[in-house]
Amino acid sequence: MSEKISRRDFLKLASVGAATTAVLTGCGPASRYVQREPYSKMPEYTYNGLSTYYATTCRECAAGCGIIVRTMQGRALKVEENPNHPVNRGKTCARGQVALEGLYNPNRVRGPIQHTRGEALYNAEFENAEPNLTWDEAIQVVADALVSPERTAFLMGTASDHLFDLVSDLAADTGAPAPIRFSAGSLFDGQATLSRVAEDLFGQPALPFFDIGNSDLVLSFGANFLETWLSPVAYNRAYAQMRRGNPDRRGYFIQFEPRMSQTAAKADEWVPIQPGTEGQVALVIGRLVAEAKGGDMPLAFANVDLEAITSELGIDREILENIAQHVVDAESPIAIPGGAVLGQSNGLQTAQAVMALNALSNNFGKAGGVLLSPLAPNQDAYHRPASAQEMADLIRRMNSGDVTKLLIHGVNPIFELPKSLGFAEALANVGTVISFATFADETAVAADYVFPDRHGLESWGYQQVATGTSQSALSGSQPVVTGVYQRDSSEILYNARSTADILISAAKLAGETAAQALPYNDEVEYIQSKLTNLVGQADGSFTAPEINSFSAHFQQNGGWWRNTADLEAPAAVDVLGSDLQVQAAEFAGEGEFFFLPFVSPTLGEAGANKPWLQELADPTTTVMWNTWVEINPETAHELEIEDDDVIRIVSEAGTVEASVYKYPGIRPDTIAMPFGQGHTAYGIYAQGRGVNPADLIGEHFNEAGDLVFAGMKVNIEKTGKKRELARMEGKLGVYGFIEEK
Amino acid sequence: MIRNLFGWLNQPMGRIAVLIAALSLFSLAAFGIFYTQQSPEQPIEFTHQLHVNLGVQCLYCHPGALRGPSPGLPTLTKCWGCHQQIAKTDTSPKLAVLKDFVLKNKEIAWVPVSQVPDFVHFTHRPHIAAGLNCERCHGDMSKVEIAQNPQVMNMGWCLNCHRERAANDPEKLTKLTDCGTCHY
């Protein structure tokens, strides 16, 4: 325009335009653009607009919390809580809440696929691979794998569930090796060490139950019980009870950990001792407590050289004396070994030393003390997940040709096991690899066949609760939706099938022995066969006269559990009377810094594919969507490293690069990194994001077979690159602008 | 630019051009308004008039109105319950469409007519419980062939009735005119 418009003319023109727009918009029934498809056959209990609730079990980790899922018109809308369930008593954790983003994930496996190893299962345009087999063909493939199964290996997730029982039955009757359960969760929890110390002391390879809720003094040696350790919801509730459950006292909590984890942040005292020295510190405290109490000095602490240890460890003796005094004054003190403490070369000895502290406080089998988690109602014997060493044995067998067929369900070993164990390479020596993964994860990408299992929320089953409650509990699962459907059509989107059903059908085609091992019509019949012993048992959450009504109640209630506490009061070997030795921890690598990987409290081991878990702020650093490495600010200053600088961390086993987060709560000689990111598949939200600290972990085991995942010394190299972290606290982080010093 | 425009308008051709433009705009608008106010086409030409006059109650096909937010649309089994026993089902061409849906077990994609925008959370139950008839808002269905709205369901229309019903009760009036009662 060469001439200016006057204000008056502009308003005239503008108002005409506005009036026209107003007339044409909002005119018609919006109905023109919407279609509704009611049910063709509506379930009788359904009203449009009113929700239906189903009780089931959360399968996001192995804890086995009970949930009630709100559904409307065939879609699951919200995970809510089952208030009667003994593990979580009506509460859930973040991972449980976001479970629906797994059910409705854009990158699930769409159906049975015959696959070329290494080929991606989805592309950048969010298209998932087309299924190219029918389910009948898939069942035939599995049947072929079950014929002469002496060289067939079953690898499954940590949770002890009906599928594990089914595969155990199948393996036992057909001569296949017994199935192995494993996950990064059991690795980072130190479950093998915990079970072993329980076995040594109490004669049962059970997970100990630490009754924090009734304790008034908690000494935690590295156990991140408020984050992901063992049974987070149960322990969070127990923590709250310890603090404020008793109006007359507030429990006191001390955490020994090289970094200030979310759990340590809630402690009254955070004692940052050097990694690997926790056992010696426990012995020192034991000695001081025994001295303060007077009487005979137990053999366990008799040879503790207080001066030598405190000076060697560089700890102020006064701090330990105060702690010892707390123990003496407390009514029901408890000491807990866990997490990275167990992931050291001396992990088992440390656990024994910590248990000796418990013995000294005489809390075995008492409220507020250490007890044995009860067996689940339909379990005969404790069975623990595999240790990392047992996984290494499996890998050895794979490499030597002893495993020709590998069936993997519920675990993603290529990501969850450190690369140094060589699982991915060992796969090359296995003839047939069948993955039952629901999601397109790294192990599915490396498999010959992917026969997707239904998501936990679409499945029948039960889970035997391993720990987290004093009641013997069997948590029940039922499908809360019939499936995930395409938009605008009644075609199913994810044509998954229950792995138990596949195995039952395949067994019928795999010869006489296999068919007789699983003489069931389907999964539900199998599940019922494992519940019949509970029918008519008294002292349970409900009774029923026969199996069908029992099953109905089982589903409605979300499981069956004993009403009264069923904790074993362990008869302990006299740990105080034995000469406990805690050797100095050995560290792999020649580096300058101790390296501490920890499971991300928001992602857990398998949450990276769910966008809301990625967007949750880490509780201590508030970082979202990425991996970071925590460095003490003094150390960072010496090395001239700033926030968001990308540094390379080099261990004896590998290298990773990550952005720096200057974190006040960590020892100057230690760096830490969360585990959970660094996927190379597993969906668009997980892939290509962050790094996997497991790449730095070498193949070393402690006496219980647990991986020494926290026993590395690493070096740091500057790369000169910067990559900003998304922090909720603000771009400036804790330390703000760079100061010239 | 404005001066040029006015200069142009002073010529006869200019004025005719403007007239034609205005007329086309007007007819476009009129057509638009006419078209958008029509009832949408439904997959089956279901006539409410016939069924209501036969004595079928609203709540028979739309039972949810009594209990919750949405009255619901009838399922195939609801229609087939009667129609499988009616001889006309086999002869009428309109009912052949229904029969086809039932035999294929395909849902009928009804186009909802009484719709409010998604930022309005309307729930039927309290309205029925307050004693309102379905006809009050949806019109006399015994006179309506293909479903349509008797009036535009906009916020002013809702508020008129809300104010009227709560005229003597200040607490109720507060609740019924509160933004958060419907918009959340």
Add this chain to the structure above:
Amino acid sequence: MATELGMPGTNQVEEGPVGVWGMVIDQDLCTGCQACVAACSMENNVAVVGEEDAGYGRYMHWIRIERLWESTEYPKVKMTPFQPMLCQHCHNAPCEPVCPVYASVHSLSQDLNLQVYNRCVGTRYCGNNCPYQVRSFNWLDYQDERIHPELVTLHNHMNPDVTVRRRGVMEKCTFCIQRIHKAEDKAKSEGREIEDGEFTTACAAACPANAITFGRLDDPESEINQRAEANQSRAYHALEEIRTMPRITYLKGGV
């Protein structure tokens, strides 16, 4: 105290209206686990913005866990107790008088601070004024399936009781007003009053440590009033001194 507020250090006690819905959040129990954040987001269809926008501070969290540092001098490092921060539903809300189109209004029937999405034009004055910084703005169409086709399957789990917001609209915690309405409707249909504890907000329902409690402030027997009474020495309101008269009572942690 949940019912009275006074200026610290003065003898003035201002009796404000008691209000209806309130919360008590016990910081000694909060473990920072983010279960409340996840529960709120899933209940209220809160959008995920991705790493870049989250880094810019555009995350949409309606509730967040705040932590600060009391001391960063190693080894005597002390974190402040975790504090869940959400809309305080102030009775004297700074966000209410500034909205030019009355989208941020105080509900007289529910005594909540409302956000009416269809009125909002996106001035962001309310977000600017909120001293707790709990209001989030939809800078982009984070939930639009045309822009983000990968959301099509994920949107199956969206809650139909909560409006999905488009760009240009402010949003914030509503004390799960959809649950309030549902419970009130149910109670009314059964001809009774709502019982305390009959329903609760998504965040309070999920919290494993029972740190968050929700209920009626005007009922002296309600759990939140009992909790506040039992812990008077620890009770405070966030940013009390600016007299926004919030409905959430925090209980100090670590003591």
